[in-house]
Amino acid sequence: MRSITGCLALSLLSVIQPVCASAGTVNFVYLSPSDKAYREDYNSAIETAVSDLTGWLAANLDGHRLNTSEVVWRQTENPAAYYRGDGSDPADQYQFWNYVLQDAFETTGGRFYDPENVWIYYIDADPNPGQTVGGGAGVALMPANELRGLAGEPLVPIDPGDSTDNTGFDRGVGVLGHELGHALGLPHPPGSPGGVFDYSLMYYGYLNFPNTYLRDVEKEHLLASGFFSDPAPVPLPLSGWMLSAGLLSLFWLRRPVGPSVRKLAHVSMKRIHVSNSEC
Numbered sequence: 001m002r003s004i005t006g007c008l009a010l011s012l013l014s015v016i017q018p019v020c021a022s023a024g025t026v027n028f029v030y031l032s033p034s035d036k037a038y039r040e041d042y043n044s045a046i047e048t049a050v051s052d053l054t055g056w057l058a059a060n061l062d063g064h065r066l067n068t069s070e071v072v073w074r075q076t077e078n079p080a081a082y083y084r085g086d087g088s089d090p091a092d093q094y095q096f097w098n099y100v101l102q103d104a105f106e107t108t109g110g111r112f113y114d115p116e117n118v119w120i121y122y123i124d125a126d127p128n129p130g131q132t133v134g135g136g137a138g139v140a141l142m143p144a145n146e147l148r149g150l151a152g153e154p155l156v157p158i159d160p161g162d163s164t165d166n167t168g169f170d171r172g173v174g175v176l177g178h179e180l181g182h183a184l185g186l187p188h189p190p191g192s193p194g195g196v197f198d199y200s201l202m203y204y205g206y207l208n209f210p211n212t213y214l215r216d217v218e219k220e221h222l223l224a225s226g227f228f229s230d231p232a233p234v235p236l237p238l239s240g241w242m243l244s245a246g247l248l249s250l251f252w253l254r255r256p257v258g259p260s261v262r263k264l265a266h267v268s269m270k271r272i273h274v275s276n277s278e279c
């Protein structure tokens with residue numbers, strides 16, 4: 001399994017990157033290369049991971065909800081091996097990143113730094129050792145081991161010494177949250193590794209998801225990103241509704257029927273009229 005240093009180089013920035021505020025949507029896409037079949041278990045695992053992450057974010061952001069799309073599936077134009085290449089590309093470290101995103105953008109309309117859309121791509125393809133995956137610039141790319149991890153399968157070793165042990169669903173959700181953070185402009189925390197924030201979500205904390213946290217400055221950045229909605233209004237508890245209904249019925253029972261009621265209605269209509277004219 002990749003280490004924290006395997007995170008996308010774009011994410012290794014020392015400052016939080018600005019994201020334009022607007023009513024943005026985070027789009028989740030499951031990509032199958034041309035030689036891989038669609039898998040319902042992968043698709044539903046992504047859906048559950050998104051749901052879990054959205055709930056965790058809301059709990060850590062005072063009820064603000066991440067704006068998400070339904071998980072979309074697309075078959076790409078090329079087989080899985082095409083994306084990692086044969087090592088002949090001078091930019092081999094970024095070949096997987098570049099080749100996958102080229103096809104992914106073409107089939108979904110995605111792009112970097114889109115103020116209205118963040119794109120999270122899962123692809124059923126493995127990179128070569130050392131090739132970049134992760135998040136940054138409004139995009140995240142999750143390779144096949146993330147799908148296997150979410151689906152409870154053994155992993156495929158990529159780098160020397162990698163284990164085939166499945167690392168668990170929650171860790172997969174933590175990885176998703178970490179890379180989404182990078183896609184939304186969050187860097188690794190200052191001082192890590194060895195700093196006081198090592199176990200925040202944006203460093204080793206993804207290993208312990210959901211038992212991790214966001215720093216205050218990260219929360220402020222996420223809430224200003226335009227990709228979160230305000231908390232839903234809190235409904236009155238049942239007892240509150242019953243009390244309100246009871247008081248209302250008492251009020252109407254005590255009101256005289258006659259001109260005063262018509263007068264009240266007139267005032268209300270007038271207020272509506274004034275209010276409309278002000279719009």
Ligand SMILES: [Zn+2]
Nearest residue numbers: 007011178188
């Ligand atoms: Zn990272």
